[in-house]
Amino acid sequence: xxxxxxxxxxxxxxxxxxxxxxxxxxxxxxxxxxxxxxxxxxxxxxxxxxxxxxxxxxxxxxxxxxxxxxxxxxxxxxxxxxxxxxxxxxxxxxxxxxxxxxxxxxxxxxx
Amino acid sequence: xxxxxxxxxxxxxxxxxxxxxxxxxxxxxxxxxxxxxxxxxxxxxxxxxxxxxxxxxxxxxxxxxxxxxxxxxxxxxxxxxxxxxxxxxxxxxxxxxxxxxxxxxxxxxxxx
Numbered sequence: 001x002x003x004x005x006x007x008x009x010x011x012x013x014x015x016x017x018x019x020x021x022x023x024x025x026x027x028x029x030x031x032x033x034x035x036x037x038x039x040x041x042x043x044x045x046x047x048x049x050x051x052x053x054x055x056x057x058x059x060x061x062x063x064x065x066x067x068x069x070x071x072x073x074x075x076x077x078x079x080x081x082x083x084x085x086x087x088x089x090x091x092x093x094x095x096x097x098x099x100x101x102x103x104x105x106x107x108x109x110x111x
Numbered sequence: 112x113x114x115x116x117x118x119x120x121x122x123x124x125x126x127x128x129x130x131x132x133x134x135x136x137x138x139x140x141x142x143x144x145x146x147x148x149x150x151x152x153x154x155x156x157x158x159x160x161x162x163x164x165x166x167x168x169x170x171x172x173x174x175x176x177x178x179x180x181x182x183x184x185x186x187x188x189x190x191x192x193x194x195x196x197x198x199x200x201x202x203x204x205x206x207x208x209x210x211x212x213x214x215x216x217x218x219x220x221x222x223x
Contacts, residue, residue: 034211043115043202043214044154087154098167099144099212101154 004088006105014111018075022088025069031092033064035073037084078109115215117203123221129191132218135184136205144212145178145188146202160186193222
């Protein structure tokens with residue numbers, strides 16, 4: 001599975017959009033981009049995933065560049081409860097086993 | 112949907128003792144995963160099962176660790192004998208084929 005690069009930390013003002021970038025320049029054509037987050041002392045929580053089209057659900061939007069070498073997770077109106085570590089993971093479809101977590105981005109939402 | 116249920120939530124024991132961590136996956140999920148999280152190494156996959164059969168145990172650190180899944184609704188991760196370096200948070204996750212994994216809240220293990 002391709003490797004991902006994320007900034008170690010970011011701040012965001014409460015009520016503003018949080019844009020979390022991820023670089024996956026070695027991504028293959030059959031690899032999906034997944035986002036999880038981990039709120040302190042809880043298990044990781046699935047947010048969203050996509051292959052090449054932009055995706056949106058009730059939690060967030062995922063924007064994948066046309067060359068698929070990078071993506072951005074958008075939390076449209078960040079709240080204090082969105083403070084967490086956000087992990088960007090690429091995974092081959094059908095490879096159900098290995099989610100390889102990097103260090104992620106620690107997002108601090110401030111009042 | 113009760114989610115993935117892990118027990119105990121916290122475990123403190125002395126080195127050399129046997130430790131058993133338990134996991135109940137979400138009903139209908141055919142994959143089950145065990146992860147370990149430490150400050151130094153982050154989140155690591157230890158082993159995963161498909162339809163109760165171990166598929167990949169390459170992440171299991173050594174022979175002191177063993178995992179079983181006797182049926183679709185229960186799995187155990189056992190450490191015998193335990194050592195202080197095994198102290199970590201252990202997570203269980205489950206999923207359906209090609210669907211996202213759902214994690215439990217973990218077991219915080221401290222080996223003294």
